[in-house]
Amino acid sequence: MAIALSAWLALRGPWLGVQFTPSGMNGLQVTGVDQRGPLASRLYPGDYVRALLLQNTPISVDNYDHHLQPHAEPTFDAYNAYLDKEGQLADALDAPFVTLIINDGEELTFKPAPRRPISSLPLTFWLLHSYGLIALLIALSVWVFLPRNWPARLLAISGAGMFLATWQHSLWEVRELALSRWQFDTLMRVNHIRVHLLLLAFLILLIIYPKPLKHSQKLIFFLVFAVVLQQTNENLQIFDLPLHSYYLPLLLYYPLGTALVFLQWRGARNNPTDRAALRWFFLSILIAMGAGLVVYFLPVVLKTPPIANPSTMVGLVVTLYLGFALGILRYRLFHLERWWFTAWAWFLGGLTVVLVDILVVTSFGLSHAHALAFSVIAVGWIYFPVRQWLWRRLAASSEVNMERHIPAFVEALYTSPDDRTSPLWQDLLRQVFQPLSLDRIDDTIEQARLAGNGARLLVPALGDASGGISLLYGQGGRRLYCTRDKEIAQALISTAVRINNVRRAREAGANQERQRIMRDLHDDVGGRLLTLIHKAPNERNERLARSALSALREAIYALDHKRRYGLQELFEDWHGDLRERLAPEFDLSWSISGDLDDIYLSPRHYINLRRVLDEAITNALKHGAPTQLTFQAELNQRGELLLILRNEFDSSHFTQGQDGLPGRGLSNMRTRILELNGELSLYCLTGAPYEFCMEARIPLPQQSTADEHSVAPG
16 A cells, blocks of 8 residues: 555656756756657757746756755755755646756747656666565564564564655655655655664664663663754754764764674673574674665765665665575574464465466456466466575475485484494484584483574484484574474484384394204204214214314304404414314414404404415315415504415416416405405415415404403304
C-alpha cells in the first residue's frame, strides 16, 4: 500500500516528458524527450533551458542542479536558498500554461500533462522501494519470531526507519524538475528524522547486543538526548555546525559505532560464542555504513564530487540487512535457527509465482490460466533449483556431507577391528561437520547435545574409548551448531552403535566357532598325533608325527586372533629347531640386533614369519650343499624387521624357473611376505662358492597393551 501511494504521488503532474542534465551557466541541457509528452517534436536533445517564466518574471536555472538534495547544502542559508529556487520553479510549472526560455532566448509555451505514465518512472524509483522493502521485511521477520527481544525490536525500528526513508527519497528522486517548497521541506525534515532514528537504533543495538555494556542505560540516555538536541537545532535552524550542518552528525555515528564495537569485542574476549556472532554482526554494520560514508557523505562534507549518487549509497547501506540474514543462517544471530531462512525461501517461492504470473499476463497478454501454468513451470525449473543451490552454499548443510561419507563409514566400521572404531568415528565427525577443532573430553556424553549456545557440539565416544568428543564451530569455524546438527549427530550415533553391535555379534559368533574348532583339533587330531608319536615304529615316523603336531599347533594358534606372540621368543624357538635340523658339524652364524623384547606379533604375523624361515632352511638344505649358514635379524629406525639368510648354493642345480630361482617354495615365501605388507628379495651372489640370499623387510604390527601379550609356545 505504501509503495502504491508513493507511485500515485509520483505520477501526479505537471509532467513535461523531458530529461535534463545540469550544464552550469548554460542552464539545463535536454538529454531526452518522451514522445508521449507535451514537448514531443517541440524540444530536442541538445537544447538548453535557460529559465522559466513565473508571472512574466524569468526564473533562471543557470547553475541549478535539479538532482541535488537540499541537505547536501552545508549551511541552513544555502538549504533555504535552494528550496526557494525549487519552490519558484514548482510554482511556474503549476501554471495552466508553462513558458520555457530556451537556447538564445526563445520562448516555448505549452500545456503540461496532468499525469505521467507509470512506465516513465525511472528505475531508481523502484530500486529505492526494493531497498526499503528488503530492510523492512528482514527486520520485521526477526521481530515477528522474537517480539519480546530488545535487539529484535531495535532491528525492526531500524528496518522501519529505512523503509520510510527510502519511501520519501523516492518522491524527490523522481521529480522531473522541481517540487513545491513546503512539500520538499517536509520530506527532507521527516526523512532526516527517520535516518537518525535508524542510526540511533543501531547504536543502541550495539550497546545491548550480544550483552549490555557497562552503564548501558546511561549510554542510551546520552545518545537519545544528543539526537533530540541535534534534531531540535536542525529543524529550528538555530546555529550552523562546522563543516556541514546536516551531514556532520551522520559522520559522527560511525566513530561512535566503532567505539561500541570495540567495547563489545573486548567484553567478549573470553566468550568465543559471542565473538563468532559479533564478527559477522559488526562487519555487516561497519562495512555497509562505512561504504555509504565513503562514497557519498564524506565527499559532500569535504566539498568534493561524491563517488556515487544517493541511490547507490542507499543500496550499499541496505546490504547490512542482507548481512544479518546470512548471519542468522551461519551464526544464529539473535538466536534464530536456520528455519528462519527456510520460511523466507518458501515465502519468496510463492511470491515469485505471483510476480511471474503478473509479468506474463501484462507482457504477453496470455490468459490467467496459461500464465499461471507458465509461472509454476518457470518457478519450478528456475527458482527452486537456484534456491536449493543457495541453501547448500550458504547453509553449509551437514546433511550433504553425511550423505556423501556415511556409506564408506558403515562399510569400514563393519569390517574393522575394535581398535579402529574410535578413529573411524572421529574421521566421520570431521567429514560431516568440518569442525574447527575436535577434542576428547573427560565428561561422559550419553546423547548429542549443544553447548556454549551452539559453539560446541558434544557427542559420545564410540568403541572402548571413555568420555566424549567436543566439536568446536562447524564448517571450518564459519558457523555455529544448531538443533538440526544435533539431530544429525544423534542419527549418526544411532547408526554407528547399531553397526558396531552387529559387527561385535558377528565377531562373537565367529570367535565362538573358532573356539569350537580349536577344541576339536586339540582334543581329537592333537590326541591322535600324540598317540602316533608314542607308538612310532622308528625315529623317522616319530619326527614326521612331531612335525605334523607342530603344524597343527600353528593352525590352532592362527585361529586365536586375540593372542600375541613375542618376536624374541619366536627367534629363540626357531633357533632351537634349527639346531636339531642341522648336522653337528654345520657352521651357523647367528646375529640379532635391536630391542626385540617388547615386540609382539599377531597369529598371522607369527605363522607367516615362522613358515618363511622354515621354508628358507628347507630350500637351503634341499637345493644347496651348505656347510655354513648365516642369519641376521635387526630392527631399523622405521620400525621394520629386516631378515637376511645366506647359504652356499650348488649352481649345478640352478634352472630358470618361476622367480628366476629353483623351487616352488620360494613363491610361497613371497606370497606370505606380501600378506604382511612386506618385501622379499631373492638373489644369488656369484663367486667361490655361490651363495643364495634371502632378504625380507617386514613392517611390524601396532603394539598392544602388555596384558594382551602371550609368548609363543615352545
